[in-house]
Amino acid sequence: MSNNDKQAGLEHKARKRFGQNFLVDDGIIRRIVKSIRPKAEDNLVEIGPGKGAITSQLLAACPTLNVVELDRDLIPILLAQFIADYPELTINQADALKFDFGQLLQDKEGNAKGPLRIVGNLPYNISTPLIFHLLSYAGNVKDMHFMLQKEVVDRMAAQPNEKAYGRLGIMVQYYCKVESLFPVPPECFQPRPKVDSAIVRLVPYDAPPYPAKDIKLLERLVNTAFQQRRKTLRNALKQLIPVEAIEDLDIDTSKRPENLSLKNFVDLSNKLIDIIE
Incomplete structure (x- = not known):
């Protein structure tokens, strides 16, 4: 005391x-x-x-x-x-x-x-x-x-x-x-x-260096990706978007979530806006 x-x-x-x-x-x-x-x-x-x-x-x-x-x-x-x-x-x-x-x-x-x-x-x-x-x-x-x-x-x-x-x-x-x-x-x-x-x-930041078009979607994407962090992106994202859509994302889906930068995740979430309702 x-x-x-x-x-x-x-x-x-x-x-x-x-x-x-x-x-x-x-x-x-x-x-x-x-x-x-x-x-x-x-x-x-x-x-x-x-x-x-x-x-x-x-x-x-x-x-x-x-x-x-x-x-x-x-x-x-x-x-x-x-x-x-x-x-x-x-x-x-x-x-x-x-x-x-x-x-x-x-x-x-x-x-x-x-x-x-x-x-x-x-x-x-x-x-x-x-x-x-x-x-x-x-x-x-x-x-x-x-x-x-x-x-x-x-x-x-x-x-x-x-x-x-x-x-x-x-x-x-x-x-x-x-x-x-x-x-x-x-x-x-x-x-x-x-x-x-x-x-x-x-x-x-006064403004995020990598602005997300939909912050809730970014949060959802990151959370989904890291729920099973040892999986590849191809497997980790299956519960979020259809497999054929994953292949059309123009990213290396053999990578694991831990290999992606903040910018990578923001870019990916911005691409998903038109795929995920």
């Missing part, structure tokens, strides 16, 4: 069902905040502030910080630590998977605010669906910095022909430039997780 928790007279043990692993290494915290470079004018949002380890340094730079925290028992701890010194802090007790981040694009008077800068030590058990939820707001996001399981970061940054390459990396890279920043070992957390972590930076 931190000194701030003691002063508040509150204790909180990490809850397994929320995937809580609290960051306690001051050096790593400083390095994360230095990578984010928060500014007073930022529309900054922290997902999963926990007991406020990163929150305190974010607030020092950006007093209008919004946080989204699911665990209602952490709310009194955050209020006791910060609200007296930072009255403009907004604490949203909500499930980030269901939270409407679009509402943070306006202030309480309805005036437009700048694009979102999103930060979070994301629970490993919801990280992938949460990333996909946040990508739906990509057009209103300046950047995102997340602590994730290192395996997930590797998948996000993976390139064709790499073992980690798949659906997650392709779809994240469709929307964002992906940069794996640095690893975070288990001993930096309390309790210690059983896996290594890493910090990733996602910067949404």
